Amino acid sequence: MxxxxxxxxxxxxxxxxxxxxxxxxxxxxxxxxxxxxxxxxxxxxxxxxxxxxxxxxxxxxxxxxxxxxxxxxxxxGKVVPAQSLATFRSFTDWAKAEGKTPGTRVLSLERRHAASATAGLLELDEGAYVVELIRVRLLDEVPIMIERASFVPEVGRLLLGLDLEHASVSAELARHGCALTRARHTIDAVAANPLDGEALGIHSGVPLLRERRLSRDSAGRAIEYAEARYRSEFATFRVDNSTADPVAADRGTTAASPIEVRSLI
CATH class of the missing domain: 1.10.10.10 (Winged helix-like DNA-binding domain superfamily/Winged helix DNA-binding domain)
Incomplete structure (x- = not known):
């Protein structure tokens, strides 16, 4: 008891x-x-x-x-693992906390020109290079998400040559003083494209839950922009919030407070 x-x-x-x-x-x-x-x-x-x-x-x-x-x-009911947006933790840590076995399949890791929107978000010049990582994340050997992450050059180069199917990206960045400490997430729905379909074992056009993430280090520098596309039957996002201001509650408003969110790395 x-x-x-x-x-x-x-x-x-x-x-x-x-x-x-x-x-x-x-x-x-x-x-x-x-x-x-x-x-x-x-x-x-x-x-x-x-x-x-x-x-x-x-x-x-x-x-x-x-x-x-x-x-x-x-x-x-059919239990879908929920990922809290109130904590900042890795995909691996989240999976283990859910009693699942995490896995990774790297599709590509290369240096390439950043798309215009990505360069803007990462505060880079137009046409600048980034290091792009595309990988599939698995739970109990089932592919549930495909992630495309772009890193600023001085951070991304730390990943080149690593066995990222077994090494932790977050741990490697932290080891070099580039730990991701906060992020902003945008969540919406998109249709699976042919690469999504092949990687996740689904048909093109199937709805996916998309999470776009801009991550920063402790100095506030934008160092990673990522887009993760989930099979919606395998993942949900959860937000728990409350008002810390009784006066605001009486007025029917919620006191603003920053929320740190997890990074899927």
């Missing part, structure tokens, strides 16, 4: 029920489409009343782990 580290009090029963049921779903003990035990059965298992069970089920339903309700028995 879980205890609060600060007070020593037991955590609410509904929290413990929710955590256990979620664990069963994430570990594949309960698979998508499987009916959950009845409320009565869960009450017996956890030695509690219907109130905590219903609160736990409501929380799991809100998170997408179960579906059904309004008279329909709950069943396990």
């Amino acid at each position: 879980a205890l609060s580290a600060s007070t020593g009090r037991r955590s609410p029963v509904s929290h413990r029920v929710r955590a256990e049921l979620r664990s069963r779903i994430e570990r594949g003990v309960w698979t998508a489409g499987m009916a959950l035990p009845s409320e009565a059965a869960l009450c017996r298992e956890f030695g509690t009343s219907r109130g905590p069970i219903r609160r736990a089920l409501a929380a799991l339903r809100a998170d997408g782990f179960i579906v059904g309700g309004r008279g329909k028995p709950p069943v396990v």
